[in-house]
Amino acid sequence: MLGYFITVIYLLTTVNQGLCDDGYFWHVTDFHYDPTYETTSLSCKESKVGDQIGTFGDMWCDSPWILIESCVQAMKKFKRNVDFVLWTGDTILHADVEKINHTFNAVILDNTTDVLKAAFPDIPVYATFGNHDAYPTGQFPPNNTLLYNESLARWRSWINDDTQDEDFRNGGFYTVKTSYGIRIVALNTNFYYTPNKLVSPEGDPAGQFAWLTETLGNATDQNEKVIVTAHISPGVTPKPDIPFFSDQNDKLVEILRQFADIIVAMHFGHEHADAFKVLKNTAGVPTAPLFLAPSIAPLRFGPMHNPGVRLVKYDRITGKHIDISQYYLDLNAANRAGVADWKLEYTASDAYNIQDLTASSLTALIDRMEDSDSTEFKTYRKFYYVSPPENLTEDCDWKCHAVIFCGFTEFNLDDVKKCEKKMVSEAIRMTSWKYLYGFLVFVLVTYIHT
Ligand SMILES: [Zn+2]
Numbered sequence: 001m002l003g004y005f006i007t008v009i010y011l012l013t014t015v016n017q018g019l020c021d022d023g024y025f026w027h028v029t030d031f032h033y034d035p036t037y038e039t040t041s042l043s044c045k046e047s048k049v050g051d052q053i054g055t056f057g058d059m060w061c062d063s064p065w066i067l068i069e070s071c072v073q074a075m076k077k078f079k080r081n082v083d084f085v086l087w088t089g090d091t092i093l094h095a096d097v098e099k100i101n102h103t104f105n106a107v108i109l110d111n112t113t114d115v116l117k118a119a120f121p122d123i124p125v126y127a128t129f130g131n132h133d134a135y136p137t138g139q140f141p142p143n144n145t146l147l148y149n150e151s152l153a154r155w156r157s158w159i160n161d162d163t164q165d166e167d168f169r170n171g172g173f174y175t176v177k178t179s180y181g182i183r184i185v186a187l188n189t190n191f192y193y194t195p196n197k198l199v200s201p202e203g204d205p206a207g208q209f210a211w212l213t214e215t216l217g218n219a220t221d222q223n224e225k226v227i228v229t230a231h232i233s234p235g236v237t238p239k240p241d242i243p244f245f246s247d248q249n250d251k252l253v254e255i256l257r258q259f260a261d262i263i264v265a266m267h268f269g270h271e272h273a274d275a276f277k278v279l280k281n282t283a284g285v286p287t288a289p290l291f292l293a294p295s296i297a298p299l300r301f302g303p304m305h306n307p308g309v310r311l312v313k314y315d316r317i318t319g320k321h322i323d324i325s326q327y328y329l330d331l332n333a334a335n336r337a338g339v340a341d342w343k344l345e346y347t348a349s350d351a352y353n354i355q356d357l358t359a360s361s362l363t364a365l366i367d368r369m370e371d372s373d374s375t376e377f378k379t380y381r382k383f384y385y386v387s388p389p390e391n392l393t394e395d396c397d398w399k400c401h402a403v404i405f406c407g408f409t410e411f412n413l414d415d416v417k418k419c420e421k422k423m424v425s426e427a428i429r430m431t432s433w434k435y436l437y438g439f440l441v442f443v444l445v446t447y448i449h450t
Pocket residue numbers: 030032090130270271272295
């Protein structure tokens with residue numbers, strides 16, 4: 001009898017442990033810290049800012065220090081005990097190249113590294129470079145450089161693995177295994193960003209593609225699950241456009257597809273928008289979810305948006321992404337009140353009524369967004385701009401909807417354009433039928449009444 005009870009208690013404990021493997025991590029991106037915000041406001045778009053810029057930031061400027069500090073303090077307040085933090089770059093302000101220099105940028109990188117270290121002293125932050133972090137902006141050489149060497153010194157305690165030094169010094173990429181066994185693959189995708197003049201648009205800068213293939217191959221052999229992180233994402237933006245040189249976009253996508261079955265998620269910044277995509281594996285099955293986190297910096301080259309930072313809930317063993325809690329700052333309200341009151345904007349499970357963030361759940365959600373009038377698509381658009389000030393959400397017509405919809409799963413510009421054309425002609429066909437049907441009903445009613 002006693003043995004029976006012991007067995008039952010053991011099983012209950014085991015099951016309970018199985019249910020308690022949830023872990024959390026923060027993803028913060030695009031601080032774009034402007035140390036001149038209160039003085040010469042280098043980052044502000046002069047034609048757009050009003051008479052006075054707000055204490056906590058302005059929709060048409062990069063971040064003042066007080067905004068960055070309030071964000072990091074909010075992260076600490078909402079969830080201090082996270083397993084790690086992803087920090088996907090663009091820490092430097094938007095400014096003309098002659099107004100800044102390497103030393104100016106280095107101080108910004110030091111300050112932001114220090115504020116994260118102070119808030120999360122025992123927690124690794126997996127940092128990657130954004131296109132603005134190089135000087136001159138966007139110029140990433142495929143070999144040893146001051147930025148890589150200085151940043152290795154800044155971030156060494158987080159990477160905590162000397163065997164990564166050579167790759168980091170040459171290209172700013174690395175891989176680490178988290179304490180729970182999930183592998184982080186941190187890439188420098190700025191090599192492939194079209195403004196970069198220091199690489200060949202067809203080549204393999206710093207051998208990162210070869211390294212990625214080898215790293216993901218080893219992870220497969222070791223039965224590991226992988227989180228990929230970098231600043232710029234492959235795939236098509238809503239413009240529609242691809243940020244990368246075409247060949248390199250396709251090459252990166254091809255490698256990620258090849259190993260999609262072990263990639264539990266990919267996390268990027270750069271777009272200053274809240275978005276996601278789903279990558280299919282080589283068999284055409286939606287397999288690897290891809291998330292774009294919104295920026296801390298309010299400035300965006302498009303409609304206004306608020307600053308946002310996200311907390312991800314995941315299964316520590318399988319790596320499965322369970323939920324996103326998206327936090328944000330209503331910037332105008334903060335400036336009016338004189339207090340930066342960061343709040344929960346949404347949780348993905350509630351907002352989209354989904355069980356988890358796996359590729360299959362996201363694919364079902366994408367299906368529900370095929371209708372541009374669907375609540376899900378409208379919700380997606382609102383969160384895309386981080387709940388922007390009222391009446392500022394841009395209209396999204398058929399074409400706009402089609403590009404976004406196609407871009408959820410297509411990662412090549414030609415494929416998106418083909419898909420978009422098909423969707424728009426289908427929409428025109430349906431509308432023509434609707435009008436024809438209305439006309440016939442009108443004729444019939446008129447005929448009956450005469
Ligand atoms: Zn940015």
